Amino acid sequence: MTPRRPLRSLLPALLLMPLLPLAARAHTAPGIGAPAPSGVYYEVFVRSFYDSNGDGIGDLDGVTAKLPYLKSLGVSGLWLMPIFSSPSYHGYDITDYRAINPQYGTMADFERLVKAAHTDGIKVILDMVINHTSDRNPWFVAAQNPASPYHDWYLWAGPHTNLDEKSPWGGPVWRTSGKQHYMGIFCGCMPDLNYNNPAVRNEMISIGRYWLRQGADGFRLDAAKHIFDKLEQDDHSMAIMDKDATWWDEYRRGLDSVDPHAYLVGEVTGNRYRLNAPFVKPLNAVFDFPMAVRLVKSARSGRDDGIGDALVHMQTVYRAAAGHYVMDAPFLSNHDQNRVMSDLGGNLGKMKLAAAMLMTLPGNPFVYYGEEIGMRGVKPDPHIREPMRWNLSRSARGETTWETSPVPMSQDVSVQAENGNPHSLLSRYRMLIRWRETIAPLRDGVAGEYATGNPVLAAWRLQDESGRVLVVHNLSARAQSLRLRPVRGYAYDALLRASEPATRLEAGVLRLPAYGSAVLEGRAGSATAAAMENR
Numbered sequence: 001m002t003p004r005r006p007l008r009s010l011l012p013a014l015l016l017m018p019l020l021p022l023a024a025r026a027h028t029a030p031g032i033g034a035p036a037p038s039g040v041y042y043e044v045f046v047r048s049f050y051d052s053n054g055d056g057i058g059d060l061d062g063v064t065a066k067l068p069y070l071k072s073l074g075v076s077g078l079w080l081m082p083i084f085s086s087p088s089y090h091g092y093d094i095t096d097y098r099a100i101n102p103q104y105g106t107m108a109d110f111e112r113l114v115k116a117a118h119t120d121g122i123k124v125i126l127d128m129v130i131n132h133t134s135d136r137n138p139w140f141v142a143a144q145n146p147a148s149p150y151h152d153w154y155l156w157a158g159p160h161t162n163l164d165e166k167s168p169w170g171g172p173v174w175r176t177s178g179k180q181h182y183m184g185i186f187c188g189c190m191p192d193l194n195y196n197n198p199a200v201r202n203e204m205i206s207i208g209r210y211w212l213r214q215g216a217d218g219f220r221l222d223a224a225k226h227i228f229d230k231l232e233q234d235d236h237s238m239a240i241m242d243k244d245a246t247w248w249d250e251y252r253r254g255l256d257s258v259d260p261h262a263y264l265v266g267e268v269t270g271n272r273y274r275l276n277a278p279f280v281k282p283l284n285a286v287f288d289f290p291m292a293v294r295l296v297k298s299a300r301s302g303r304d305d306g307i308g309d310a311l312v313h314m315q316t317v318y319r320a321a322a323g324h325y326v327m328d329a330p331f332l333s334n335h336d337q338n339r340v341m342s343d344l345g346g347n348l349g350k351m352k353l354a355a356a357m358l359m360t361l362p363g364n365p366f367v368y369y370g371e372e373i374g375m376r377g378v379k380p381d382p383h384i385r386e387p388m389r390w391n392l393s394r395s396a397r398g399e400t401t402w403e404t405s406p407v408p409m410s411q412d413v414s415v416q417a418e419n420g421n422p423h424s425l426l427s428r429y430r431m432l433i434r435w436r437e438t439i440a441p442l443r444d445g446v447a448g449e450y451a452t453g454n455p456v457l458a459a460w461r462l463q464d465e466s467g468r469v470l471v472v473h474n475l476s477a478r479a480q481s482l483r484l485r486p487v488r489g490y491a492y493d494a495l496l497r498a499s500e501p502a503t504r505l506e507a508g509v510l511r512l513p514a515y516g517s518a519v520l521e522g523r524a525g526s527a528t529a530a531a532m533e534n535r
Helices: 010-014 060-065 067-073 107-119 138-143 198-213 238-256 273-280 289-301 307-322 348-359 425-438 440-444 527-533
Strands: 041-044 077-080 096-100 123-128 174-177 180-183 218-221 263-266 366-368 446-449 457-464 467-474 480-483 490-498 504-506 509-512 517-524
Touching (some): 060 067, 067 425, 123 198, 238 263, 289 348, 307 446, 348 467, 425 440, 440 467, 467 509
Parallel strands (some): 041 077, 041 366, 077 123
Antiparallel strands (some): 446 457, 457 467, 480 509
């Protein structure tokens, strides 16, 4: 949904020169007009989402049936966790990259889903797992014969290999197969592919092209930093990161012949933007793991963990690496992490605040299914990938039953219960996503810092070609006040949006209720700006 090289020539200039005064545009608020795509993506575990045929397992037709819900939520994109043939419940060990998991449906079901999603203005990206395959993949079965041409598709220990080597997270690297040892940094059931072999690289590009031709709009790239980053001692090596990025550049160029606008977002874990930076040139984005940690920590503790500073730093580092503005991919949690509502102790106010912070960050935010209704869950993994709660009753039509939820039944955590409640978390998510549709800098803005002098207030500035806004969040359970100050001749003296009705802006002072959020317009040359600058 985002051009591969968004605003390449325009946005670097925005960092160096002021925008035209908003007064020259008839005092219209920044970017406010006809609704635009929100940029929000929604992550779906198909097995848990909606069961269309009564077998207890979610399926592609179930996702199609729930497109009206996703449209009402306001999302612009859909990320489907692995839907290919696999022996596991999660699908991250693939046996056939060109076949739909029969438990989820058929290729015709997939094509019908994509067509319906596109009609609703929703993109569909697929989870592409190409660091490794299943140990039941025919390639690996054949590879165990050293004479097979597939043997070199995988990584095998030699006579001098240290079989006690550790993976980047301290786990085993080498697995046993008869008298041989193969690399499987995630588990023995997931043997790593050998990307030094051109045949492997060509096949993976061919698979990507195949799914683009079937209608996919791009891919979420699983374990994107581990194509060559296999060992503990290599985990922070820039040389290894550059080698990984070189492969993804080859992959990107390979897909361009089918769809030069395919959206590629990489799972690049780590807490330092410098180490993630090599990936943002070949890819559209990498998931913002450092920001996710800051958002949840800030919401939980009630103190700003430097969100605005980190936002500016991220954009600066990524722009230098890519040579253009990079649309970030922020999120709160995903299928590998405890659910946010559990991390926040079930506190609805803090959960609404976390959602507000996420939805006022530029880029393409990602929402994990059920996050918008406050579903809870802590590891092990099946308990954070539990059935989506559509109804008050777990036996209602469409509810998946493949996994019994470990969370006690709660009637206020379901789409049915929250749909008509204006104070529900679901209603809050809908409202916040609408903000993104009507205020362009929230989607596309270049970030600037804004010091509040109050550790329980988080704030940052955003600007694009349409205008400037200031975002302020009250992280505390008590009302807070902020005396607003102009920045570079712009006063933020017009309240555009507020999450709480008790929010007030009077005489240059913003008063935010507990866990409240506000978006203010920056206007050049206003009386307020002049008065405050002359103090």
